[in-house]
Amino acid sequence: MVQQGRKIWFDGRLIPWEEATVHVMTHTLHYGDGIFEGIRCYHCSDGSSAVFRLQEHVERLFNSAKILQIEIPFTSEEVSSAILETLKANNLREGYVRPLAFTGEGGKGVSPGNAPVHLMIAVWPWGAYLGDEGLTKGIRVKTSSYARHHVNVMMTKSKICGNYVNSVLAKREALEDGYDEALLLDTDGYVAEATGENLFMVRNSVLTTPPGDSILLGITRDALITLARDMGYEVREERITRDAVYTADEAFFTGTAAEVTPIRELDRRTIGQGEAGPVTKLLQQEFFRVVLGDNLKYAGWLEHFDL
């Protein structure tokens, strides 16, 4: 259970966390036709706080809505300032931000009819998503029995609520089988991504990550590609098979929640030395330097605010 915040921004107003409730006939509750974002805010070394790549996340929120064909009743500027306002109202220096747009009461069948679109923003403190030990030592992963969505079954470029039933099933299976996370293959059998993270592997200091066809294009993935290239690494966006990951020197997941999490095992094959590899560690270090405001080259990725 996450530690709860104090206030939730709901349709333009900050209200107490306990009062941010909806009716059971909320359309999205039945059919999953909502969209969301996952954003992190960091307590920087200079004492200020900063939201990581706020603009890109808000832009993706609106693109997700466009794909689902729902209209968020606010402008992107309003959503960006609402996010900062919510963080301040909760006095949250560091944590997670969850904007969610959903269809309310309207059609009872699959068509939402004239259901209004609501927008809420919740924030809460959240440490390492896959555990502190996972972040330093790496996690154990299992290839899922579930495939990632086919591109014409679900719209994979959108964080649509209903898409995540696939992730929930895969995550549950992995946890019940004693693993930390699931790796999902695409419908052609190539590595796609995890339940909420993108994958990278390293071989001979070259990074490879699956291309953006059936995956959710992570903003952390994009940040890591940029950082790695700026550090002089070659990064390829290419199809990967699971056995290529078995024999990689290193592998890691990226995501707003998971940040940069090393993978130490896939399907009972130890990856590299079975710990966070040297390239992964360097990139992880650089990532944290950037989000904490210690690398001014990427200052444009941080939206600073003071509490």
Ligand SMILES: *Cc1c(COP(=O)(O)O)cnc(C)c1O
């Ligand atoms: C959100 C998400 C990611 C990671 O995206 P970020 O923008 O880095 O947080 C990767 N895969 C899936 C399925 C996701 O939902």
